[in-house]
Amino acid sequence: MGIYGSVPLLLAHKPDRTVGIFWLNSSETLVEINTKAVMEVPSRTLPDISKQRVVPQADVR
Numbered sequence: 001m002g003i004y005g006s007v008p009l010l011l012a013h014k015p016d017r018t019v020g021i022f023w024l025n026s027s028e029t030l031v032e033i034n035t036k037a038v039m040e041v042p043s044r045t046l047p048d049i050s051k052q053r054v055v056p057q058a059d060v061r
Helices: none
Strands: 008-014 017-022 031-039 051-061
Touching: none
Parallel strands: none
Antiparallel strands: 008 017, 031 051
16 A cells, blocks of 8 residues: 555646546546547548548547
């Protein structure tokens, strides 16, 4: 049993909103964050290369 501890706080921010998760738990906790870039296409029927953009994506477990 450790004598030190930490309380994970996750903040996610976008231009139109901010979300925060505060995890207060006395048991051992592991937080895994993975990031990657994905291509976003506005229209699935007629993809236009000029309107594609790369969007960052983060997965938290």
